[in-house]
Amino acid sequence: MVKAILKLTRWSEFWAFTTILTWLGGLTAHHAYKVPLDWRLGVVLIANLAAMAYAFMINDIEDAPDDALDPNRPKPNPVATQELSLQVAWIATGSMAVVAALGYAVAGWKTFVVGIVTLVLAHLYSWKPVRLKARPLVDILSHALFLSTLLFLASYFLYADKVGEFWVVIIGTFLISANGQLYNQVRDFEGDRIAKLHNTASILGKQLTNTLATGSVLGSLLCLIIAALIGIFPLWLGPIFLVSIPISLFVLRGWSKDMRGDETQDPMALVQSRFLLAANLTLMTWLVVSYTS
DSSP: OHHHHHHHHTGGGTHHHHHHHHHHHHHHHHHHHOOOOOTHHHHHHHHHHHHHHHHHHHHHHHHHHHHTTOTTOSSOOTTTTTSSOHHHHHHHHHHHHHHHHHHHHHHOHHHHHHHHHHHHHHHHHHOTTTOGGGSTTHHHHHHHIIIIIHHHHHHHTTTOSOOGGGHHHHHHHHHHHHHHHHHHHHHTHHHHHHTTOOOHHHHHOHHHHHHHHHHHHHHHHHHHHHHHHTTSSOTTHHHHHHHHHHHHHHHTTTOOBOTTSOBOOOHHHHHHHHHHHHHHHHHHHHHHHHHHO
16 A cells, blocks of 8 residues: 555656755755755755645546556556555545645745645646646646746745745746646647647647747746856856766666656656756755855
8 A cells, every 4th residue: 555655646756856946945045145044944845745746646546537548558547556545545645735734834934825825736737626737828837836936935935035036046947847747748649639638738739839848948048047147056056067967977877767757768858857866966065065054
């Protein structure tokens, strides 16, 4: 049962970007406003991880009837395969929401508000009576918010009271998450069409959706460059990131899986895995320096 619950969380698909966004929010606010880091950043990381587990779990629960009809799924849905009963799946999923809400509450009222919005969007994204992921444009907006931007803001508001020039980082996190959703819709285009899922790609078509995915990556990189130029990040992070790139390439040599753990030859998916590792190594260094200095 424990293995089935862990499979339902799909933790391997979100831990890397969740840690990056949580650390990034807290560290950029700490750097800008000279507020000491404290234990709450760790609490928010746990809350964000629990919130993402909740999002992925409810998605699989709601998709279980459709997934049960697809015997060729690379990563079987444990509810669809009856490894996990629906009742136990809902109890485990609700527990994740409780852990997340408690963590956000302990961190402070601003973080709590952001966290509750995250959980609500995560629920409405997959919940069949609303199912935001089946609504064109809304699917991209909601996905980018609760899987990226709000994770950043949850830790950012631990140490900051205003957005200020950080709008550029907020937009950057939104765009990189939008890219993830657009990429997923391009990859799953045929399957979603057969399932009659009316998402953004079903309206725009595969080619235009792919173009928007590329544009969102370029936009997020531009935001990153602007943020660096206006001093949101310490200058010494640049060399650390450059050193992290060959390390990530070495560690992930021969790695040919995407974020879902599926085998792929897509260059964008392979670059994404290595970028996430390099970014985690860079932010981990920043975190250690900030805590020890």
